[in-house]
Amino acid sequence: MHVVAYNCKYGDMATAVGHSDGLAVLGFFFEISSKDNKGFKRIVHALGKITNPGTVYGMKPVPLMDLFPSDVNNYYRYAGGLTTPPCSEVVTWTVFRQPIPISAKQMEAFRNLKSREVDASGSLIALQDNYRPVQPLGGRSIRVNFKASQ
Numbered sequence: 001m002h003v004v005a006y007n008c009k010y011g012d013m014a015t016a017v018g019h020s021d022g023l024a025v026l027g028f029f030f031e032i033s034s035k036d037n038k039g040f041k042r043i044v045h046a047l048g049k050i051t052n053p054g055t056v057y058g059m060k061p062v063p064l065m066d067l068f069p070s071d072v073n074n075y076y077r078y079a080g081g082l083t084t085p086p087c088s089e090v091v092t093w094t095v096f097r098q099p100i101p102i103s104a105k106q107m108e109a110f111r112n113l114k115s116r117e118v119d120a121s122g123s124l125i126a127l128q129d130n131y132r133p134v135q136p137l138g139g140r141s142i143r144v145n146f147k148a149s150q
Helices: 038-047 104-111
Strands: 002-006 023-027 030-033 075-080 091-096 100-103 114-118 124-126
Touching: 030 104, 038 104, 100 104
Parallel strands: 023 091, 030 100
Antiparallel strands: 002 023, 075 091, 114 124
């Protein structure tokens, strides 16, 4: 899961993408759990209403902290780029060490989402594998805020 924010000194996302300090992304991994994650309950319910692109469904806001893992003090940080085009190198990444537990049923709700792309028969295809391949380190430093032996 990515939580994307732009540097407010640039006024909006489109302008921020043009600056090396324009964006900050919080990155989280999911881990399949035997139990539903209560924090994702409303989101998963809403996903069932918006499977196809362009569908609108209103829901009450969900506090971001309800979605985060219990430990947000241990993370990796590095300067990098967007994972989708234009892949601009303007992101300060913070990737959290502890994964977010989510049930297989909840994950399936995300996997059922459709993209705007169609297959040979004209059917919408699943919104999946929409990631940028791993990039070379390119001299970047990756910082951690925990002891490597943890």
